[in-house]
């Protein structure tokens with residue numbers, strides 16, 4: 001089994017690890033000219049962003065050539081995923097890849113503008129993450145199939161979300177609005193955890209952002225000095241999955 005994953009604060013990396021098999025980082029795969037994956041089962045583990053998948057995961061699906069009898073997709077999310085399953089069905093159908101199974105694991109919501117990370121961490125036991133993962137593992141082991149129906153109503157909702165959510169949230173220039181405070185020691189870790197190679201750190205100019213931001217918040221969540229902030233964030237607490245280290249995120253995204 002091969003699992004391709006995208007992660008910023010570790011939830012997807014943790015779920016990918018629990019699934020097992022060969023783990024491949026989507027940001028690293030995207031640096032290859034050609035991506036070809038062949039296995040008895042191939043899965044993608046991705047966060048929900050603005051009730052769909054991150055832009056890089058969408059581009060990955062468009063680029064990758066997958067040969068398998070069992071292709072599956074697992075989201076991790078915090079609050080809700082609405083039409084996110086339909087997005088996967090449409091994106092995979094577009095390239096003739098049959099989606100055999102899809103699921104979503106509810107974890108900490110790392111969306112900083114709205115969610116108090118401390119509250120998310122404190123209430124995590126209520127989500128029974130391990131129970132959700134056990135059920136997922138059983139489904140995958142049994143090669144369970146799930147059908148996603150995309151109706152006219154689904155398509156209308158997707159259009160509505162596109163206008164209301166995705167455009168304001170996922171703007172390329174978002175990172176330029178991040179605040180670097182005086183705690184910054186120019187260690188360069190934010191650049192190392194960035195899946196989009198969007199950050200440059202020098203002693204002279206400090207932290208500089210380019211215009212390739214995926215709005216994943218890996219830089220904000222993983223800064224060891226908590227020196228990176230949004231102009232508007234629920235509070236200053238940041239999050240990384242308890243089973244995942246900073247080194248893991250660097251290795252995944254560098």
Ligand SMILES: Cc1cc2nc3c(=O)[nH]c(=O)nc-3n(C[C@H](O)[C@H](O)[C@H](O)COP(=O)(O)O)c2cc1C
Pocket residue numbers: 006007008009010011012013046047048049050051052076077078079080081107108109110111112169215216217241
């Ligand atoms: C830009 C952005 C948008 C998000 N949008 C949603 C959303 O629409 N619904 C949801 O439930 N969670 C949303 N989240 C939360 C993540 O999907 C969730 O925390 C995920 O588990 C993070 O995975 P990671 O730790 O592997 O990065 C969003 C997070 C970010 C950064």
Ligand code: SF4
Pocket residue numbers: 180183184185186187188189190191201207222223224225226227228
């Ligand atoms: S990770 Fe934090 S402390 Fe290090 S360079 Fe980036 S903002 Fe500064």
Ligand code: SF4
Pocket residue numbers: 175190193194195196197198199209212213214215216217218219220
């Ligand atoms: S700049 Fe920060 S938020 Fe944007 S892609 Fe890089 S790590 Fe993610």
